[in-house]
Structure formats: C-alpha cells, structure tokens
Amino acid sequence: MKEVVVHPERCVGCMQCMAACASAHSRSKNLFLASLETPRPRARVHVGVGLYNEGFPNRCRHCDPAPCLLACLPGAISRNAEKNTVFIDPNRCINCASCAMACPFGVIRYHEDFTAPPGKTVAVKCDNCYERQLAGLIPACVEVCKSGALSFEEKADAMKRKTDEVARTVSAGVAQVDLAPGFTLLNAIKRQQIELAR
Amino acid sequence: MEREANLNYVIIGNGVAGIHAAETLRQLDPNGTITMISDEVFPPYCRPMISMVLEGAVPPEKLPIRSSSFYEEFKIEPVLGNRVSAVDVDNRAVSVNGKVYPYDKLLIATGADPRRIKAEGLELKNIFFMRTETHVRQILATLPTVRKALVLGGGLVGFKASYGLLRRGIQVTMLIRSGYPLSMQVDSEAGRMVWDELKAHGLDVRIGVEATAFEGKDSVTKAHLSDGTLLPCDMVVIGKGVFPARGLVPKEKIKVDAGIVVDEHMETSAPGVFAAGDVAESIDIARKSPWVNAIWPEAVAQGRIAGMNMAGRRTAYKGSLSRNVIRIFGMDVMTAGLITPPEAEGFDILKVADSRAKTYRKMVFKGDRLVGMVMVNAIEQGGVLMSLIQSETPIRAPREALLKPCFNFKQLMQM
Incomplete structure (x- = not known):
C-alpha cells in the first residue's frame, strides 16, 4: 500500500500543498471556485516555520493505535485498515477538542466544513485524500509538491532508498554526501540571515 | 503439549x-x-x-x-x-x-x-447528582417546572451542569468554595478568565460559599447558604467531585x-x-x-x-497524567500536568497573556522538562505539549518558542 512520506529536509515552505489540500477538500475541487465557497475550504496539511525559517509540512501520521481515536468521546474517529487511514466522522463529532489534547503532532483543527452539518464546527484533519484515491488519483499535497518534500510510495521503498542514501555517506573515499544539496544551501543561507539579523 | x-x-x-x-x-x-x-x-x-x-x-x-x-x-x-x-x-x-x-x-x-455533601434537607425532591445517564434523565424530566437552579461546586461537573442549564434558559446560581472556578484544573489567572466569561453569559457565581440546608414542602424551594443568605431555587445539582x-x-x-x-x-x-x-x-x-x-x-x-x-502479555504503563479540555461559550481551555507547582522546589514558570486576543499560556518547567501547561484559546497544538510532558522529553529548543500561539513542530527538533 502506498502512503504519503514527508522529507522535511526538502521543504522550502512554499505552502502549495496547503492550497491544493484545501481545494481537494472543497465542494468544487477547483482552486478558484473553492475560494468563493462557504464554508471556506481549509487545508489539512499545515506548513509551519522552523527556528531558521525552514518549512515543515505537518500532517496527520495516521498512527496505530491512534491517540485521537482512543481519546474520542463520541466514537467519531475510526481506522480504515485498507488505506491505513484514520477518519473523523463529522456527523458524530461533538467538537469537544479531546483529540486536540491527544494528538502528539498537533494536526487537528476545528472549523466548519462542507462535509459536516451546516453551521456545525467539527474536528478536521487529513484523510489521505481517500476520495481521490478511490478515483485513482494520488493525494493532492503530493501531486502539487515541486520540491520532493512529499512523496506517495510504498513505505518499504522509501525506507530502502533512505537506507541506501545514508549508507553511501559512509562509503570509502566519500567525505560528505549531502542528502538534499540545494535545500541544505538554502537553509544555511536562511539560517545565516536570521543569525545576522539578531 | x-x-x-x-x-x-x-x-x-x-x-x-x-x-x-x-x-x-x-x-x-x-x-x-x-x-x-x-x-x-x-x-x-x-x-x-x-x-x-x-x-x-x-x-x-x-x-x-x-x-x-x-x-x-x-x-x-x-x-x-x-x-x-x-x-x-x-x-x-x-x-x-x-x-x-x-x-x-x-x-x-x-x-x-459522586461525593456526597453534608447539609439538611437532602431527602427533598429535585436535588440531583450528575454522574450517570439516569441522573441526567431525571434532571431533564423535572426541567419544565424549573426556573431557578442552584449548582454546588465549581469543578467540571458543576460547571457543565451550569452551562447546560443556562443553555436551557434556566437561571443558574453557582456556589464555589474555593477562590475561582475549576480550581482543580486551572490556575488563578485562567480561572479568572473563565469566571469573566461565565458572568458575561449570565451565570451568577458566588465564591467562598456553601449550602448548609435545603427547605421545601415536597421538593426543594429554598437553600440556606453559609453566609446567611436564603436563596430561592427549584432545583439543586451537586457537583462536588467524585471519589x-x-x-x-x-x-x-x-x-x-x-x-x-x-x-x-x-x-x-x-x-x-x-x-x-x-x-x-x-x-x-x-x-x-x-x-x-x-x-x-x-x-x-x-x-x-x-x-x-x-491476557498474559506483560506490558508496562508509564503512569497517568492529569489533563482536561473545556469549551465554554466562546472560550477553549486546555490544561495538563502540574499547573500550580509547590513554591521553592525548582520549577520555572513562563507565562504570556494577551487580553485583546483573549489568550493565555503558562508553561511549568522542571529542569529541562515540561511538567505542566495551561492554554486559553488557540489550543490546536496543545497535544504536542501534552505529549512532551507525557514522554518527559528534554526541551532543548528555546522555551519561549513554545509560548507562541502557533509554534511549529520543527522548532522542537534538534537539527
């Protein structure tokens, strides 16, 4: 089963994943029409700024066992084993924020959504673009990511690639192999700027 | 075999x-x-x-x-x-x-x-606890005849009972023995904010008072308070905690x-x-x-x-941690761990309050570990702090960063 993998060292903080996510979770599924919808569609992936202005796409890890699922009072949170995805049922959600307290990654937000009863605030988070996957599409955040910070692949493949990358850094005769050269340079410059400004 | x-x-x-x-x-x-x-x-x-x-x-x-x-x-x-x-x-x-x-x-x-209380006239009708589904059904059944309710206790149960009754259009008076509501859950600053919010929505809160006796013919009609007041009420909900x-x-x-x-x-x-x-x-x-x-x-x-x-699978439990999240009218309050630590025992407290945005944050540190937090509004990332307390992660990132309303996960990672 393919899953979304985050490569934080490659994130430039462009936030295109957020726009794509919001539009994928809108009625119209179209970025321009989505911006006119009520309630306004919102992203379920959250790009934050690190200490040195580097980006980090924070999204639901779909943990197993999921702390939010265990903490959910009305039993609105469930796990779909086939897609390894944790879902929140907007009809059962009571907006108690118990899941916000349980989520170790802080990825759950509370707002109105077109899938929820009108006017009702509910807990909202990443659903791995379940509907898109059923339609044969990959998750919207991955589709739109230009820097390779998000990929959709078999976890085993991603891990093998990473293991190889790390292994190459200790090969004989190699001084240092940078895993993401351009991004490291960019982050180094950002870091310098911030430290100079202080 | x-x-x-x-x-x-x-x-x-x-x-x-x-x-x-x-x-x-x-x-x-x-x-x-x-x-x-x-x-x-x-x-x-x-x-x-x-x-x-x-x-x-x-x-x-x-x-x-x-x-x-x-x-x-x-x-x-x-x-x-x-x-x-x-x-x-x-x-x-x-x-x-x-x-x-x-x-x-x-x-x-x-x-x-539910913890019982000592007072006269507890056998009267319309005096309830609120712990089980049955209790709530009993309360609901009497609601049509109720105009004034008295809630004993400013803890979570008393609090939720008051909130529920207020939303049903009933006049509620809440008696709190300690100095501010939710004293077991929040510190005095957050408690004050909660109190203001409750008052703004029409709840009559009385601090440092207890009920000593109830009067009535068949069901309760009056309550005697420890400060000598006689308060008319046609329902009492006791929320003095549990044991x-x-x-x-x-x-x-x-x-x-x-x-x-x-x-x-x-x-x-x-x-x-x-x-x-x-x-x-x-x-x-x-x-x-x-x-x-x-x-x-x-x-x-x-x-x-x-x-x-x-079932024979030996699994260890790390220990428990107090925590709570409460949504009151337009206000969210989240707390976890040790909130008011004993003085002079090496705890560091960091606080930030913004009266205009109605936010308040307090972090309690012991050494390089976070041991407690209070957040009022902007609680979305509270779970991250909760799990830092639970996992006893040494915090090497600047502590002040955690006070910002939207700190980033990456700020916690050691690069």
Missing part, C-alpha cells in the same frame, strides 16, 4: 476502562470466558457526554459508544443491574446478589461515585490508598486482581507520586494495559 484450560476473566464495571479491557482481552485471547458486571443497564455509553444531553446539544440516543450487540460480538457474558457485593480474594470469586462468579483474572473498573468506588474491595487483602493502588502492570497487591480507570491509583508522571487521575483518556489507556496484562 496440552493446552491450558480456558481462563475465566471477570470485569467489574462497563465504563470505558472496562470495555477497552474486554476488547483487548478478546483480541488476545479468543477462547477465554469474559464476564462483565455492572449496575448500569444502559449499553456502554460516553459518560462525559451526558452534560451535552442536558444542554440539548446531543440526543440521548447518541450516548452509546458501542452497539447494542457489543456483548454478543465480543462473546461477553453481561451481568447487569446489580453492584458487586463482595470480592473474595482467597477463593478467587466475586459475588453479585447472592450469585458467585469465580475468576482467574479480575479487573476492578468500578469508576467513581473512587472502592467500597467492595477487601482492604486487608488489596492495598487501598485514595484509590486502589496498582503497579506498572495495573495489577493490585493481590495477584491476579487488576484495577483500571477512575478507581485506580497510579504514578502521576508530572507529580512523580501516586495519584488518582479520574479522566477518560487515562481510563482508556489503563483499560487496554490491564487487558493486555490479564
């Missing part, structure tokens, strides 16, 4: 600790016999949601968190409608209403009972403190007898001392751990 005979598991209590233990047991041991004993006959339901039924936000039929076929599905024999009268540790059996149920492994997940329901435990056989004392495997001092949920006393991660944390998420965690250990 001959297979061991099927084990007899008995679970006392069908609250959330009990059902999670039962489900875990069934998952790990498909053949064991599971008997579940409870005095409540309603299907397993979500206790924290009863206040939402009072408020009218949730219909009573949405309370159950398991289907009516739960017991059949998990091959559990339910024994409902009666409390366990005795636990016989020596002969490994419990008795209910004269009938004896032998056990190999026993889980005591009896939860907690562990440990009356059935033989104290000479099983170690009991405030709650039933358990080790890291949720096992009591009697081998084969486990305890979980509001009745159990475990080590508090932030306080580093035994403590009863009677909250839903710990009941779930403890129920699962107890179930695993009962």
Whole structure:
C-alpha cells in the first residue's frame, strides 16, 4: 500500500500543498471556485516555520493505535485498515477538542466544513485524500509538491532508498554526501540571515 | 503439549476502562470466558457526554459508544443491574446478589461515585447528582417546572451542569468554595478568565460559599447558604467531585490508598486482581507520586494495559497524567500536568497573556522538562505539549518558542 512520506529536509515552505489540500477538500475541487465557497475550504496539511525559517509540512501520521481515536468521546474517529487511514466522522463529532489534547503532532483543527452539518464546527484533519484515491488519483499535497518534500510510495521503498542514501555517506573515499544539496544551501543561507539579523 | 484450560476473566464495571479491557482481552485471547458486571443497564455509553444531553446539544440516543450487540460480538457474558457485593480474594470469586462468579483474572473498573455533601434537607425532591445517564434523565424530566437552579461546586461537573442549564434558559446560581472556578484544573489567572466569561453569559457565581440546608414542602424551594443568605431555587445539582468506588474491595487483602493502588502492570497487591480507570491509583508522571487521575483518556489507556496484562502479555504503563479540555461559550481551555507547582522546589514558570486576543499560556518547567501547561484559546497544538510532558522529553529548543500561539513542530527538533 502506498502512503504519503514527508522529507522535511526538502521543504522550502512554499505552502502549495496547503492550497491544493484545501481545494481537494472543497465542494468544487477547483482552486478558484473553492475560494468563493462557504464554508471556506481549509487545508489539512499545515506548513509551519522552523527556528531558521525552514518549512515543515505537518500532517496527520495516521498512527496505530491512534491517540485521537482512543481519546474520542463520541466514537467519531475510526481506522480504515485498507488505506491505513484514520477518519473523523463529522456527523458524530461533538467538537469537544479531546483529540486536540491527544494528538502528539498537533494536526487537528476545528472549523466548519462542507462535509459536516451546516453551521456545525467539527474536528478536521487529513484523510489521505481517500476520495481521490478511490478515483485513482494520488493525494493532492503530493501531486502539487515541486520540491520532493512529499512523496506517495510504498513505505518499504522509501525506507530502502533512505537506507541506501545514508549508507553511501559512509562509503570509502566519500567525505560528505549531502542528502538534499540545494535545500541544505538554502537553509544555511536562511539560517545565516536570521543569525545576522539578531 | 496440552493446552491450558480456558481462563475465566471477570470485569467489574462497563465504563470505558472496562470495555477497552474486554476488547483487548478478546483480541488476545479468543477462547477465554469474559464476564462483565455492572449496575448500569444502559449499553456502554460516553459518560462525559451526558452534560451535552442536558444542554440539548446531543440526543440521548447518541450516548452509546458501542452497539447494542457489543456483548454478543465480543462473546461477553453481561451481568447487569446489580453492584458487586463482595470480592473474595482467597477463593478467587466475586459475588453479585447472592450469585458467585469465580475468576482467574479480575479487573476492578468500578469508576467513581459522586461525593456526597453534608447539609439538611437532602431527602427533598429535585436535588440531583450528575454522574450517570439516569441522573441526567431525571434532571431533564423535572426541567419544565424549573426556573431557578442552584449548582454546588465549581469543578467540571458543576460547571457543565451550569452551562447546560443556562443553555436551557434556566437561571443558574453557582456556589464555589474555593477562590475561582475549576480550581482543580486551572490556575488563578485562567480561572479568572473563565469566571469573566461565565458572568458575561449570565451565570451568577458566588465564591467562598456553601449550602448548609435545603427547605421545601415536597421538593426543594429554598437553600440556606453559609453566609446567611436564603436563596430561592427549584432545583439543586451537586457537583462536588467524585471519589473512587472502592467500597467492595477487601482492604486487608488489596492495598487501598485514595484509590486502589496498582503497579506498572495495573495489577493490585493481590495477584491476579487488576484495577483500571477512575478507581485506580497510579504514578502521576508530572507529580512523580501516586495519584488518582479520574479522566477518560487515562481510563482508556489503563483499560487496554490491564487487558493486555490479564491476557498474559506483560506490558508496562508509564503512569497517568492529569489533563482536561473545556469549551465554554466562546472560550477553549486546555490544561495538563502540574499547573500550580509547590513554591521553592525548582520549577520555572513562563507565562504570556494577551487580553485583546483573549489568550493565555503558562508553561511549568522542571529542569529541562515540561511538567505542566495551561492554554486559553488557540489550543490546536496543545497535544504536542501534552505529549512532551507525557514522554518527559528534554526541551532543548528555546522555551519561549513554545509560548507562541502557533509554534511549529520543527522548532522542537534538534537539527
């Protein structure tokens, strides 16, 4: 089963994943029409700024066992084993924020959504673009990511690639192999700027 | 090799600790016999949601968190409608209403009972506790005749009762013995913010007062307060906290403190007898001392751990941590761990308040560990802080960054 993998060292903080996510979770599924919808569609992936202005796409890890699922009072949170995805049922959600307290990654937000009863605030988070996957599409955040910070692949493949990358850094005769050269340079410059400004 | 005979598991209590233990047991041991004993006959339901039924936000039929076929599905024999009268540790059996149920492994997940108060006239009608689904049904049935309600206690229950009654259009007076509402959950600053919010929405809060006597012909009509006031009211809700329901435990056989004392495997001092949920006393991660944390998420965690250990899978429980999240009108309050630490014991406190944005944050550190936090509004990332407290992660990132309303996960990573 393919899953979304985050490569934080490659994130430039462009936030295109957020726009794509919001539009994928809108009625119209179209970025321009989505911006006119009520309630306004919102992203379920959250790009934050690190200490040195580097980006980090924070999204639901779909943990197993999921702390939010265990903490959910009305039993609105469930796990779909086939897609390894944790879902929140907007009809059962009571907006108690118990899941916000349980989520170790802080990825759950509370707002109105077109899938929820009108006017009702509910807990909202990443659903791995379940509907898109059923339609044969990959998750919207991955589709739109230009820097390779998000990929959709078999976890085993991603891990093998990473293991190889790390292994190459200790090969004989190699001084240092940078895993993401351009991004490291960019982050180094950002870091310098911030430290100079202080 | 001959297979061991099927084990007899008995679970006392069908609250959330009990059902999670039962489900875990069934998952790990498909053949064991599971008997579940409870005095409540309603299907397993979500206790924290009863206040939402009072408020009218949730219909009573949405309370159950398991289907009516739960017991059949998990091959559990339910024994409902009666409390366990005795636990016989020596002969490994419990008795209910004269009938004896032998056990190999026993889980005591009896939860907690509302704390009673001392006052005259408590036998009058329309004086209620709010702990079970039955209590709320009784309260709802009397609502049409009620115009003025008196709520005793400024803790979570008193608080949710007041909120629910206010939303039903009833005048509510709340009596709080301590200096501010939710004094067990929040610090004085956050308590003050909560108080302001309540007052703004028409709740009459009286601080440092208790009810001493109730008057009325058949049902309650007046309450005498400790400051000499006579207050007319036609309903009283008592929310003075809960205490562990440990009356059935033989104290000479099983170690009991405030709650039933358990080790890291949720096992009591009697081998084969486990305890979980509001009745159990475990080590508090932030306080580093035994403590009863009677909250839903710990009941779930403890129920699962107890179930695993009962089925023979030795799993350790790290300890419990107090925490709560409350939504009051337009205000969100989240707290976790040690909030008002004892003075002069090496705790550092960081605070930031923004009166215009109505936000407040307080972090309590001990050394390089976060041990407690209070957040008012902008609580979305509170779970990250909660898990830092729970995992006792050394914080190397600048502490001030954690006070920002939208700190980033990456700020916590050591680059």
